[in-house]
Each structure stands twice: as C-alpha cells, then as structure tokens.
Amino acid sequence: MSSKVSPPSKITIADVAALAGVSRAIASRALSPEDRPVSAEKKARVLAAAEQLGFKPNLIARSLKSRTLNLVAVIVNHIHDFSDLVLFDRLIAAIQDTGKQVVLLRVGSLDRVEEFLRNGVAWHVDAALVFSDFADAASVRTMFRNDRVIMLNGLHDQNAPSIVADEATPIAAAVAHAKARGKTRAVLVTGRQTSPVEQARIAAYRAAFSALGLQLLAEHAGDYSYESGRALSSDVLAEGPEAAIFTTADAMAMGVVDAGRATIASRAGDWAFYGFDALPLARSEAYPISSISYDLDQFIGKVLEFLTTPGLFEDGAGVITIPGNFMPHPSCGGPAAFERWPAEG
Amino acid sequence: MSSKVSPPSKITIADVAALAGVSRAIASRALSPEDRPVSAEKKARVLAAAEQLGFKPNLIARSLKSRTLNLVAVIVNHIHDFSDLVLFDRLIAAIQDTGKQVVLLRVGSLDRVEEFLRNGVAWHVDAALVFSDFADAASVRTMFRNDRVIMLNGLHDQNAPSIVADEATPIAAAVAHAKARGKTRAVLVTGRQTSPVEQARIAAYRAAFSALGLQLLAEHAGDYSYESGRALSSDVLAEGPEAAIFTTADAMAMGVVDAGRATIASRAGDWAFYGFDALPLARSEAYPISSISYDLDQFIGKVLEFLTTPGLFEDGAGVITIPGNFMPHPSCGGPAAFERWPAEG
C-alpha cells in the first residue's frame, strides 16, 4: 500500500523540529492548518522534514488542548429499518469525505445512556447527529462536551437546529390519490407511536382523511417492521379493498401484503396500499405499494452544511424543512420501477 | 435526566483529590477500574468526593498516557446489504455492552484510506474489526496504533485472528437438496468476485456440483444487490426450471424472481432458488428461496471474546470457524417461515 513499509511511526513534532533545525513551536506553527507566523523558508524546511519522516500529528494530544477530535457522533435507537441502509451509508460516506470520522452510538438497549456517553470518546465529539428520540435537545446537549447538536428526530429546540422532512404535503397527495381511485374509507397502520416523526405522520393522515372526506375505519399499531405488518395483516385486510390501506413504512405494508396474499389475490387490482421510504422492493412487481419519501441528497447536504460551518449553530438555527415526495406505484400511475424520481421544486 | 442540571463539568481529578484530602495519584488509583494499591478508607473518600462533584474522567487525557481509548473500529466497504442491518445492529449493541464505543469506518469510496485512518481517532482504537477486504492483515495492522486486528472478511493471516463461517457444508447441503428435487443442472449467480468470501463460495459450489454430478450451465456476475438480480433475471431464467438457480445472496435471488415473475408463473412449483443470508423476506410467501446462513450469536460471541481478552491476540489466534446452516424454503421442506431455526450441533 505505502511505498515503504513505514514502521508504525512514533515520530513526534519534536523529531520534525530537530530535523528541520527549528524549535518545536515553529514546527507546530508550520504544520498548523491555519496561518501562523512562520518565515516561508523555515516553513518549507519543516514541511519537508515532516514529509521525509512521515510525521502524522497525534490527534489525542492535539485534542487535549484544541478540544477538537474531528469526530461526529451519530445517535440512533437501533439499526433496523430497510431505509436505514441507504441513509446511514450515504451519511457516513458524506461525513468522511469532509475528513471527519463517525462514532455510531446505538442507545436503544442502553439503560444508563448518559453515563455511557460521558465515559467514552463520544463526550469529545465535534457534533452530534441525533436520530434517536431518547431525549430532548437540552438533555442531549449536556451529554457532549460541546453544544453542537443537530436534531434529526423530529424534536425541535430553541438552541439546536432541527432538520425534518415535510411529510404533510405528500401524505395529502397520497390520500388524494386514493380518493381518485374511488376509495372512501381508510385503514391506518402506525409505527412506534412515541416517535415525534410518527406522531406528525399520524396527525397529517387524520387531517388529510378529514379534509378529503375519507372515513378512517381503524388504526393498527405496528413497529415499522415487516414482521409487525405480517402480524397485523388479517386485521388490516378485514375491511376489504374498499378501504385504502395506509402505513407509515413500506416494510409494514410488505408484511401485510405477504401474509395476506391469499385474501388479496381474489380482487387483486382493487387494493390500494401506501407506505413510506420508497424502498426499491416496494416499487417492484412483488408489492403494489405506493410510497412517500424525501430528498436524501438535500437532507444530507443540510447536515453537512452545519458540520462544516460550526458558526451556523450560533444563529438560533431553527427548523429546516426538506421537501417530501409522493410516488404512486408503477402499477397505478407512478413512473416505471427504478426510474429515478425527478426532484421536485 | 440527571437529578441536578449539572454544568458541563470542568471538574478534574485534582478537584476530587483536594476534596478527599489526598494526592492526585491516590485519587487516580482509587478511580481506576483496575485494582491499584490504595487504602480502603481513602478509596472510599475519593469515590465519595468524585460522586459529590460529579467527576467524570477525561478519556482524551487518559488516553494520552494509557494509550487506550475504549474505542473499537468497524471497517466496512459500505453498508448496503439487507444482511448488514441485523449484523451491525447486534454487533454494535454487543460491543457497547462492554462499555466500548464504535467508530464505523466506511472505506468503500475512499481513495486514500491509509491517510484517512491515520489522521483520525481511528488510529488510536483498541481494536479493529475488518469486514472490508480493502487490504490484507499486514497492511491493516500498519493503519492502527496497535496490532489488534480481527479479520472478518475471509482473509487469513499469521498474526491476526480470523473468524469465518463454514459455508462449504451448507452449500453442499443446498446442492444435495436441489438434486433430491430432481435437478441435474445448475446456474450460479455470483457477487463481488474480488471478495475472498465470495471466492470460497464459488469454489464450494463448483466442488459440490462436481461431487453430486450437477452440470453447471452458466455463471452470471452480480453484486449481491436486488437490482443486480433484476438485471440478470432473463439470462438466469433462460435455462428453464430444469436448472436449479444458486445465488450468493438472497437479495439477488429476489431480484431474479421479481423481474421474472411472468416467466416463472407458468411453471411455478418447478423452479428452485437458493440464496444466502436467510432474510426473513426470502422465507416469506413472496419468494420461494431456500437460504444459507450462519449462527450470528456465535459469531458475535467470538468477536467479543477477543475484544474483552486482549491477551488472546498474542497466541497466534488463527482461524476460528462458525458453523453454517442450510434452510430450505418453507414451501419445500423447511420449517415454517419465521420459526427460529434450531442451532446445529
């Protein structure tokens, strides 16, 4: 990999300074990313020496003083949903492209979260991205050395920026789509109800049903998972295809469909299923599910904006909204499966 | 959360020592997780003082001296496959239960991996779990401050332990299963061929075909993804149901099935599909796919054994094998979907 099999270098800035024939302070300044007072000539000597020695600064030592680790915390309840795959893959890649690394903190099964965070490197991160709703912004802020917390869990806060998708608009579009297909009744399958994002979805659905005159026959509580959809399937399908079936996750809709294939088959084309996340699978022939999603590029772009511009945290920040999309299934008006959905507005 | 809204404590061990009326060294020893020489009485005083002050040690400072961060690196190419969800969720949870935290390093899209690793906290981790095959063990070992590297990518090494699943046995079982169903020919759909794990799978399949007298009609190269399965579908299905279809990922088999549903429907019960990972979806009615997997509990247990017993790294370690399972689809002899597969001797 490297041209010479470098010994796991134990080279300190003192070695560089010695080789360059300058003091450690000069070496430090020359090596600093910022512009510190050094003569051009000595700076060049130091840089050359560092290069020759293969010097790499020790981040731990630097952090002891500078209090910055180039580390970002990503806090999740757990990694569970299909939609997490693409979200975290792209998010981590994007963060790493800025030179930072990511501690992934899974707080779902932890009982003493605060202590856990406080006693690890997590305490020293430059910023924390909070997907979990295990605590409000104020509490979360006390769990890290600095105040740079971004709420991505639907919780808002005076002092922490919050990035959320506008789901009310596509939810209204989905309900309108069902109505256009002649549905006058609806069944709603929900996820983890303690989640603020979920609460907003449920509220938006109820509002849309009411606004467009659909009768909500029943609500069933799942947990976003495929398995929970399977478990609820017979109850959900009990109202027959006259009722449109709305779920807050494609995976749940897939479970409902799979466990109920026999029931559904009899009047195949009549059923209308709606989910969230725009999973490729849900857009395939196997599942007749229309879906709601948001622009992941924009979402990640916003997150990175904060990460790379620490100053933004000072300005009150507030709530940043990412537009959402409603995507009908290809079998009922949507674009062909796997065709890229055009960006809106 | 905390009983009192503690100010983001700036309390050092010196404060604790002062309150307890002992020297900093005594305080340090009393607070150490290890058993260091301190009188019981002073230890109690120190602990009380620390508690009262809400003292939390600064891991960065500690690490500067002790060279241990309580941090584990998990190195992946990317997070992409369905099977990654449960693997990384459970792995991270298990690691965190030992008090350690996890840096997730995604090296798939990085061009200067070595530099990236060297310049971040990753350099200072206590151990590195390598799922990616971006480099051999010797190279990987030079990218971290210590030598505690565990190869989970199928690559072996004299000095690094390697944990792998025995897939040859279940692969032979899968081929035997196909033969018992009357298949005499086979088609193989492969994943990323540069992966050592993949190479082993391919070799095992060829050996099993040859041993049991199945004729391998064609090999198609995918990339484990659902989409790649879709793309290859018509080629894969071209040989008709007389050929059993083996893939190295359930997701690819699912893609093959979905894109080819029209073709398959005509002789529905005759086709035989085989995959890897035992995804719940592949065990559902939607997909007639038999699958191969391994015991995740055992796998994670072994990894943790190394993490919590650093001494094990010294002993040459070698290759640790985890048993694999073949699971026929419920529609052709397997247990009911979602029933727990019994552990094998």
Added chain:
DNA sequence: CTGTTAGCGCCTTCAC
C-alpha cells in the same frame, strides 16, 4: 500504602 515528580504530544502564551 502514599506522595512527589515527570512526562504522554501538542499548542500557546510570552518574552525576546
């Protein structure tokens, strides 16, 4: 067992 001392590697005053 205890306290003092000396750093870990880096950065940053502060005089020159």
Added chain:
DNA sequence: GTGAAGGCGCTAACAG
C-alpha cells in the same frame, strides 16, 4: 519571526 516555558488532565515511575 522566533524560542523557551508552561499546561491541557491524567497516570506511570520513583522514592518514601
């Protein structure tokens, strides 16, 4: 522009 000196917070080494 430069270098000497001190300190970030903690722990290991050394005497007592």
